[in-house]
Amino acid sequence: MKKKIAVFDRPEKLAGYEIEQYMAYCGNLSWYDFVTGMPSVVFVVTGWKSNGKENACLHSWSSFMGSGIDNFICILGKVNKDGHMYQSLKETKVCVLNFPSNDIYDRCAKTIGHNQFETDEITASGLTVEKAEKVNAPQIKECFLNIECDYLWEQELFEGSKEVAIGLRAVNISMDSEHYDQTKLGRYGKDGYLFYVDQPTNPETGEITPFGPGILAQGNPIPWITE
Structure with missing residues (x-):
């Protein structure tokens, strides 16, 4: 089941800090940076x-x-x-x-x-x-x-x-x-x-999973068939 997460739907603290203070310290990030944990080279x-x-x-x-x-x-x-x-x-x-x-x-x-x-x-x-x-x-x-x-x-x-x-x-x-x-x-x-991965975070509890830096692992090749 998918959870709908609004930009203002967030816990009060992350890693023991007020959430706005923590995100500013990490580089002026958005709450969605932590929700998605989107990787970037x-x-x-x-x-x-x-x-x-x-x-x-x-x-x-x-x-x-x-x-x-x-x-x-x-x-x-x-x-x-x-x-x-x-x-x-x-x-x-x-x-x-x-x-x-x-x-x-x-x-x-x-x-x-x-x-x-x-x-x-x-x-x-x-x-x-x-x-x-x-x-x-x-x-x-x-x-x-x-x-x-x-x-x-x-x-x-x-x-x-x-x-x-x-x-x-x-x-x-x-x-x-x-x-x-x-x-x-x-x-x-x-x-x-x-x-780089903005630390994956549980949007309900605010629990952070330490992660990084990530590497790219080989997956299983899939035939490029579009029909």
């Missing part, structure tokens, strides 16, 4: 701050799609207009999306704490800086996939939102050969893409 957005220091932002809530053979579009689904990443994108019009495997995820997470304006955020987190090939931005050497991007557009999530969606176009991709060969490390499984 994890990556680090890198660029230069206006003072020449490295900017690195652990990111999710985004999507990727082709639109014609020459256009691979990356939509950053949620970018805070007060953050360094937004400022860097507006000033330089470029960035790199860096995709970590599980063995370096702990270092990528440290970019959250090393986010001061005067800090080289990649280096301070124990990661190695490389120069991107096509855009004027730093990238992370340890990440198995780097997507260099040009800025296209932005749009508020809703009128008056403090966050925007940003459209990017990929102009160059670098991928570790051990990862693009699925018979070796591959793009998927324990050594491939990581997925």
Whole structure:
């Protein structure tokens, strides 16, 4: 039996905190983020701050799609207009999306704490800086996939939102050969893409199930028959 869950139909507390306080602490989330537990691929957005220091932002809530053979579009689904990443994108019009495997995820997470304006955020987190090939931005050497991007557009999530969606176009991709060969490390499984999951929550009790980061496991192939 399905339960209908209104956006205001929620418990008073999550993880021992007032629910509004907890969602704000987690990144200005919605109650529905926790109800759905929707996965989204994890990556680090890198660029230069206006003072020449490295900017690195652990990111999710985004999507990727082709639109014609020459256009691979990356939509950053949620970018805070007060953050360094937004400022860097507006000033330089470029960035790199860096995709970590599980063995370096702990270092990528440290970019959250090393986010001061005067800090080289990649280096301070124990990661190695490389120069991107096509855009004027730093990238992370340890990440198995780097997507260099040009800025296209932005749009508020809703009128008056403090966050925007940003459209990017990929102009160059670098991928570790051990990862693009699925018979070796591959793009998927324990050594491939990581997925962020807003902690799955029981909408009736508010009980949270710790989870993450997720990985993509092989399913059973299904014949592509549409009739």
